[in-house]
Amino acid sequence: MADKNIQKALYGPSAFEVALGAILGIAVGIVAAGLYFIFKPVEKVDKMPKEPVANVVYFIPGKDSAGRSKGWQAKEKTFLTGGELTVSEEELNAWGATLSDYKQPDPKAAPPPTKPGTPPKPAAAKPLEPEAPAPAEVFFAVGAPNFSLKENHLQIAVPCHLNYYGVGSDVWVTARGRFNKSSDGFKFVATEFYFGSCPLHLIPTAPEFLTGRLLHELKITDEMILAWTKVSLVVFENERLKIVTKP
Numbered sequence: 001m002a003d004k005n006i007q008k009a010l011y012g013p014s015a016f017e018v019a020l021g022a023i024l025g026i027a028v029g030i031v032a033a034g035l036y037f038i039f040k041p042v043e044k045v046d047k048m049p050k051e052p053v054a055n056v057v058y059f060i061p062g063k064d065s066a067g068r069s070k071g072w073q074a075k076e077k078t079f080l081t082g083g084e085l086t087v088s089e090e091e092l093n094a095w096g097a098t099l100s101d102y103k104q105p106d107p108k109a110a111p112p113p114t115k116p117g118t119p120p121k122p123a124a125a126k127p128l129e130p131e132a133p134a135p136a137e138v139f140f141a142v143g144a145p146n147f148s149l150k151e152n153h154l155q156i157a158v159p160c161h162l163n164y165y166g167v168g169s170d171v172w173v174t175a176r177g178r179f180n181k182s183s184d185g186f187k188f189v190a191t192e193f194y195f196g197s198c199p200l201h202l203i204p205t206a207p208e209f210l211t212g213r214l215l216h217e218l219k220i221t222d223e224m225i226l227a228w229t230k231v232s233l234v235v236f237e238n239e240r241l242k243i244v245t246k247p
Contacts, residue, residue, distance in 0.1 A: 040197035042172045057197045059157055059174045062089040062148030069094035080227045082247030086240050092147035099218045100144045102161070139163055142217035152236040153178055154188065158214055171196045173214065175207070179234040186234045 043058045052058065072091040079085055143159035158173045177190035193201040193210075200206040233244040 038171060038196040038198045042174065042194070042197060044172070055197075057174070057194050059155065059172070060148060060150070061146050061157060062093055062155070064093045064146075065090045066094075079243065079245055080223050082227075082230065082245050084242070084244045086237065086242045088240050089147050089149045092149075092241070096145045096147060098144075099220060100142055101219075102141045102143045140213070140217070142214055145218070149236065149239045149241060153191075154241070156188075160214075173210065175211075178236075185229055186231050 040057075043056055045058050045060060047060065048058060068088060069090040072087070072094045075085045075087055075091060076095060139162070141161040141163070143161070146157045146159075148155040148157070153176055155174065155176045157175075160171050160173055162169050162171055172194075173196075174192075174194045175188075175190040176192040177188055179186045180189045190201060190207055193199070193207040195206075195210060200210060227245055230246040231243060232246055233242070235242045
């Protein structure tokens, strides 16, 4: 051991140690850069700015109108049993609202007002009972997806909440692409896929991994998954989506 220390002092670290240190430094840099872009906020806007800011990811949410989405349940039934249907982004968003129970907290929401000068009512005495354990914090919570149909492309934006030992952050997952037909049927292929502001479409297999995690968290029924395997046509028509499924 003493000889090795003397040799290191005289000749410096070996080539292996230099290479290992370089590899570890690169790995740490990649992880740090990835975390920075993941937690970098995404700009949610009503329309794209005339002069977009460099390195800023924008997304325009799809329309959500209760009046224009009343018939989505009937179209969902047609999709499940087989037939032809044309859906708008309002109808897609009405369906998407049923896929998750998680609601993002509104930071601007104020606590309920109390009348000035009115002391709070004392709580009624209750017999002592053992306290129930606090619910475990969810590490990865997924909210209802938002759909937008623009320029013959489908945009899917999913709000997510990441929690690590009480330290939480809200992150948007946004994907934009089209439907391609393969031997397994029609699949949504994203040309752009962002986790926060991190471009996952530049990282091989990363979009597929995160997509699988999102689908696992959302409340998509087995009937819906089975019906999708029977889709024979998916086309864009005037900012609507035409779908044909087999019985």
